[in-house]
Amino acid sequence: MVQSTVGRPAGDRHPDKPPLSLQNVHVSYATRRGKVQAVRNVSVDLHAGESLALIGESGSGKSTLGLAIVRLLPETARIEPGVITYRRKDREVDVLKLSRSEMRAFRWSDCAMVFQAALNAFNPVLKVWAQALDTAQAHGWHDKPAIRRRLVELLEFVQLDPKRVIDAYPHELSGGMRQRVLLALALLLNPQVLILDEPTTALDIITQRTIIKLLRQLKQEDHFTMIFISHDLAIAAELADRVATMYAGRIVELGTSDDIFYRPRHPYTLGLIRAVPTVTGGFEQLFSIPGSPPDLVKLPSGCKFHPRCTFATERCQQEEPELELVGAEHSAACWNWREVQAELQRNPLHRGALNVLDGIGSEVEGS
Amino acid sequence: MSTSAPVVETARQRPSVAGWGLWRFVTQNFYVRRLFKALVTVWVVSTIIFFLIRLLPGNPVEQYISRLIETQGMDYENARMQAAALFAIDLDAPLWVQYGEYLGNLLSGNLGVSITSPGTPVTAMIGRFLPWTLFSVGVGLILSFTLGILLGLMMAYRREGVLDHVLTILASIVSSVPNYLLGILLVVWLGVQWKVLPIAQMRGTMSPGVVPAFTFAFVYDALYHAFLPIFTYVLTTMGNWMLSMKGSTVGTLGEDFVTVARARGLNDWRITTAYVGRNAALPLFTQLTIAIGFVVGGSFLIETIFQYQGIGYVLGSAIAQRDYPVMQGVFLVITMSVILANLLADFLYGWLDPRIKVS
Numbered sequence: 001m002v003q004s005t006v007g008r009p010a011g012d013r014h015p016d017k018p019p020l021s022l023q024n025v026h027v028s029y030a031t032r033r034g035k036v037q038a039v040r041n042v043s044v045d046l047h048a049g050e051s052l053a054l055i056g057e058s059g060s061g062k063s064t065l066g067l068a069i070v071r072l073l074p075e076t077a078r079i080e081p082g083v084i085t086y087r088r089k090d091r092e093v094d095v096l097k098l099s100r101s102e103m104r105a106f107r108w109s110d111c112a113m114v115f116q117a118a119l120n121a122f123n124p125v126l127k128v129w130a131q132a133l134d135t136a137q138a139h140g141w142h143d144k145p146a147i148r149r150r151l152v153e154l155l156e157f158v159q160l161d162p163k164r165v166i167d168a169y170p171h172e173l174s175g176g177m178r179q180r181v182l183l184a185l186a187l188l189l190n191p192q193v194l195i196l197d198e199p200t201t202a203l204d205i206i207t208q209r210t211i212i213k214l215l216r217q218l219k220q221e222d223h224f225t226m227i228f229i230s231h232d233l234a235i236a237a238e239l240a241d242r243v244a245t246m247y248a249g250r251i252v253e254l255g256t257s258d259d260i261f262y263r264p265r266h267p268y269t270l271g272l273i274r275a276v277p278t279v280t281g282g283f284e285q286l287f288s289i290p291g292s293p294p295d296l297v298k299l300p301s302g303c304k305f306h307p308r309c310t311f312a313t314e315r316c317q318q319e320e321p322e323l324e325l326v327g328a329e330h331s332a333a334c335w336n337w338r339e340v341q342a343e344l345q346r347n348p349l350h351r352g353a354l355n356v357l358d359g360i361g362s363e364v365e366g367s
Numbered sequence: 368m369s370t371s372a373p374v375v376e377t378a379r380q381r382p383s384v385a386g387w388g389l390w391r392f393v394t395q396n397f398y399v400r401r402l403f404k405a406l407v408t409v410w411v412v413s414t415i416i417f418f419l420i421r422l423l424p425g426n427p428v429e430q431y432i433s434r435l436i437e438t439q440g441m442d443y444e445n446a447r448m449q450a451a452a453l454f455a456i457d458l459d460a461p462l463w464v465q466y467g468e469y470l471g472n473l474l475s476g477n478l479g480v481s482i483t484s485p486g487t488p489v490t491a492m493i494g495r496f497l498p499w500t501l502f503s504v505g506v507g508l509i510l511s512f513t514l515g516i517l518l519g520l521m522m523a524y525r526r527e528g529v530l531d532h533v534l535t536i537l538a539s540i541v542s543s544v545p546n547y548l549l550g551i552l553l554v555v556w557l558g559v560q561w562k563v564l565p566i567a568q569m570r571g572t573m574s575p576g577v578v579p580a581f582t583f584a585f586v587y588d589a590l591y592h593a594f595l596p597i598f599t600y601v602l603t604t605m606g607n608w609m610l611s612m613k614g615s616t617v618g619t620l621g622e623d624f625v626t627v628a629r630a631r632g633l634n635d636w637r638i639t640t641a642y643v644g645r646n647a648a649l650p651l652f653t654q655l656t657i658a659i660g661f662v663v664g665g666s667f668l669i670e671t672i673f674q675y676q677g678i679g680y681v682l683g684s685a686i687a688q689r690d691y692p693v694m695q696g697v698f699l700v701i702t703m704s705v706i707l708a709n710l711l712a713d714f715l716y717g718w719l720d721p722r723i724k725v726s
Contacts, residue, residue, distance in 0.1 A: 070630055107632040115630070120623040123642050124722060125649075134641070138633045169721040185631070 017087050018045040019192050019225045020069070020111075025082030027061070027068050027249075036296045038064040038077070040249040046193070051219055051226035053240030053257075055233060055272065059293050061249035062229045063116070066195045069095065069227075070107050086110060088192050109139045112186035114179075116198040116229075121182050122170035128181055129166045132188060139189055147188075154184035158214055176207030183214065194218075197229045208235075215239055233276050237261050242329075245269045248294050248304035254323065255330035262349070265332040265340050267311045273349060303335070311336045311343075401713055405706050412702040413695070417469055420694050421462065427482045427689045469695070478699070479692030483685075489696035492681060497663070497700065499572045500670070500677030503593040504662040507600030512655055514601070515608020520644055522609065523616030534609065542606025546665075550599045550672040569595060570674040596669045604658070611654065616647040649720050653712060660708035664701040 027039035039061040046052055054062040067073050069084060084095040088110060098106055107113075115121050122131055129151070136147045148166075155162040158180040170178060179199070186194060199215065200208040216239060218224055230236050236243055236257075243260040245253040245268060253266035264270045274287035291308040294300055300307055306316040315335050323331040326341075334340065425433075428450045435446040472479060478489035522531045558566030569592055573579070577588045590597075619625065620643060628642045667679035674680070678697055685693035717723045 072626055072630055104632045104634060107630055109632065113630045115623060115627055121627040123624045123628065123646065125645055125720060126641065134628075134633055134637060135631045138631065138637065171722045182627075 018047050019087050020046040021085045022065075022069075023083040023085070025065070025068065025079065025084060027064050027073065027077055027079050027082075029074070029077050031076070031297070034297045037299060038249050038296060039068065042082075042249075042251055044244060044251060044254065046225050046227065048225055049223065050241045051224075051228060051239055053228040053230060053236035053243045054246055055230060055236050055243060056246035057231065057272075057293050059296070060246040062231075062246050063197055064249075065246070066113065066197050066227060066229050069193075069195060070111055070113050071095065071098075071103055072107075072113075086193075105139065108135060108186075108191060109189040110191055111193040111195065112189070112191040113195040113197065114182055114186050114199055116201060119175050119178060119202065122178065124170055127167050127169055128173075132166075132185055135185060135188055141189075150188060151184065154187050155181070157187075158184045159210065160184070176203050176210065179203060179207070179211060180214070183211070187218075191224075193225045193227070195227045195229070198231070199228070200232070200235060201230075212238060233261070233272060245272065248299060249296065250304070250333065251323065252305065252334070253330075253332040255327065255332075259327055259330040263327065263330070263341075263344070265326045265330065265337040266334045267309045267336070267340055268305050269332075270340060270344070271308075303333075311339050398714070401710060405710050408706055409699075409703060413473065413699055414466075416695055416698045416702070417466055418462070420691055420698075423689065425689055427691060430687075430689045431483075473699075478696040481685075481690055481693050483688045483690045483693075489692050492693060493678065493696055493700055496676060496681045497678045499593075499675065500663055500666045500679060502589065503596045503675065503677060504600060504666050506590075506593070507597040508604075508655075508658055508662060510597070511601040511605040512608055512651075512658075515605045516612045516644075516648060516651065518605075519609040519612025520616050520639070520647070522613040523620060523647075524639075526613070526617060531613075535613070538606035538609045540606075541602055542604070542610070544603060546599055546603040547668040547672055549603055550595070550669050553595060553599060554672065564595070566595075572676050593675065595673050596666070596675050599669055599673075607654075608651065611651055612647060615650055616643060619643050619647040622646070652716065652719060656708045656712035656715075659711070660705035663704045 021044070023043050025039060025042045026037070029036040029038060042065060044052070054065065056062050064073065064077075068077075068079050071079070073079070079096055082096065086093050086095050086106070093102075093106075095103075095106065122128070126134070129148070132151045133144070133147060136142075141147060151166065152162040155165055160177060160180055165173065165177070165181060173181065183199075196215070200211050203211065212235060215226075215228075219226065219239060226239075228236060228239055240257050242254065242256055244251045245260065245266060247268050253260065253264065253269045255263075260269060261273060264273060268289070271287065271289040275289060289308055294304055294307070300317075302318045303309070303312070303316040303320055306312040309316065311334075313336060319335070321333045321335050323333045324337075326332045326337050428447075431450045432443065432446045435441050435449065436443065439446075441449070469479070476490070478493070481487045481489060481492060484492075518534060522534050525531050554566055557563045568574075572592050573585070573588050574592070577585055579585055625638065625642055628638050633642070663678055665679075666677055667682060669675070670677045670679035671683045678700065681693065682697040684690075685697065
């Protein structure tokens with residue numbers, strides 16, 4: 001179970017068989033007001049070693065989708081219909097059909113999740129070592145010296161001093177340190193899939209950089225399949241191979257990082273990019289999407305984005321568009337994606353947004 | 368890829384090698400300071416008790432005189448002479464002289480001699496009656512705390528279920544009934560009206576002829592006699608533990624670390640005990656130490672109702688007869704048990720909740 005490197009040997013990669021594929025996944029919550037449709041009809045394949053970013057406003061269903069994959073949603077939530085297929089080596093399972101104990105084994109050893117609120121992610125009365133031991137033992141790994149060696153190795157990888165951290169209580173660590181400990185803990189059992197829910201939110205900018213560097217390093221090791229959930233487009237652009245824009249519980253645009261950030265075809269994605277402020281750019285060019293995300297109990301008819309969309313036509317009010325191919329690996333769910341393309345030709349993405357992305361690009365090359 | 372040297376951060380709040388000696392000194396100092404405070408509190412409280420008792424209307428001699436006049440039909444002069452001859456105490460000495468004597472005796476561990484049972488040292492009385500109180504209320508407290516915590520945890524896990532609703536209502540009713548009222552009701556219903564329990568036989572701390580020893584017969588007999596006090600205590604206090612634990616557990620279940628523990632694939636038992644239960648019980652621990660402190664003082668009414676000869680029962684009769692040394696002694700025991708419990712709480716809390724050490 002212990003290996004000298006952080007990742008798994010490259011041997012168990014099956015490029016043609018995606019480790020995780022979601023088909024037609026729906027999540028709804030029962031509330032007093034009615035059924036909240038948090039995630040609707042999401043289908044996406046995650047390829048081995050790929051990292052996918054889910055972007056969108058708060059309440060767009062990103063985190064719900066992440067939690068649905070490890071089935072940690074509140075009891076009022078229902079994940080149906082839908083199929084979540086997980087593959088590792090020759091094993092293929094439907095995550096939603098796993099029994100309680102199978103699900104318990106699946107969590108963390110196959111699919112680990114780094115949470116948004118790492119500040120409170122640790123039991124305050126147990127030391128870091130005890131919590132790592134708990135995790136390992138829950139998955140049938142009882143060799144204490146080996147667990148310790150592995151934890152030390154991982155703590156060094158996340159640039160923490162193992163001697164200091166291993167016997168510390170969570171409150172003795174800063175927020176950034178806790179986030180890194182959680183990341184180290186997530187790697188403890190060599191999961192194939194890593195879900196990172198807002199991994200850098202609530203951290204100061206310097207700590208954010210450290211975490212992003214670590215994640216990029218992990219990505220380069222190429223063994224992990226990662227899902228980033230973020231409302232920070234810069235981080236998505238920096239870390240993701242592919243990006244999915246979510247709106248009102250659906251994926252409305254899916255494509256490579258370059259496609260999404262340089263050639264967006266969905267008005268919502270375009271709006272998100274134009275809303276990104278820059279340090280150097282002025283505020284006068286900043287664009288904001290009018291209105292607010294829809295009520296998930298009473299969704300609008302047709303395209304769910306039409307009340308806020310500047311491209312909306314009559315058709316948008318009646319028929320909901322499906323994802324259709326707009327490029328080689330690029331799809332968008334918009335009746336008027338050609339209008340968006342034309343608009344981009346007339347009015348290229350203004351410098352504010354481009355600066356952010358260019359800045360990221362040059363940093364990636366330069367570092 | 369960046370190949371800069373890893374930035375090694377050290378944990379906050381961890382003493383460096385140089386600061387270690389200082390840190391140890393401070394903690395030791397903390398315990399010493401805490402102990403010193405406790406001693407000062409004992410002294411202050413025993414002083415207050417000493418003077419308060421003497422502010423009560425009547426004194427032992429007068430209580431005895433008025434009893435003689437009432438029961439024997441004596442006149443005041445005769446009764447007074449008889450009382451003075453019997454008690455051989457000087458209550459006319461100035462208060463500060465009495466106080467000095469009391470303090471001096473206290474320092475040498477001498478609590479004086481009972482006035483109404485001449486020749487019986489107060490320490491001997493405490494030694495004889497206190498163990499029964501510690502036994503009955505102690506067992507009651509352990510039972511009620513354990514049951515309350517377990518039921519509260521269960522209610523939180525099944526909140527909004529039938530069990531939760533039924534137990535919540537029961538707990539609210541039972542915990543709002545005062546213990547003496549429940550005691551009287553038990554005596555009246557179980558003992559007198561329905562004759563389910565032989566109330567008269569169950570009085571006292573043990574049956575005649577039973578020898579205190581670690582035998583089954585003795586333990587059984589002790590529990591038989593302590594049954595009603597324990598039952599009353601458990602029933603009237605358990606509701607509080609249940610409701611507090613339920614509230615605390617519901618709060619803990621919503622904590623992120625519980626979700627993360629599930630995501631880490633820990634089994635339910637480990638999460639319930641080490642993650643939810645332990646953190647949810649932390650705030651109740653303070654309440655528990657307060658309750659431990661009142662083990663001695665809280666037994667007063669129950670012991671009187673069930674005629675259970677513990678320290679509360681002794682206090683009751685001592686107050687009625689204004690037996691100053693006994694009252695002082697028992698009050699001192701009550702004070703010390705509260706202070707000891709608080710001390711225990713201070714010393715143990717840091718061990719139970721590592722976050723406390725920092726502040």
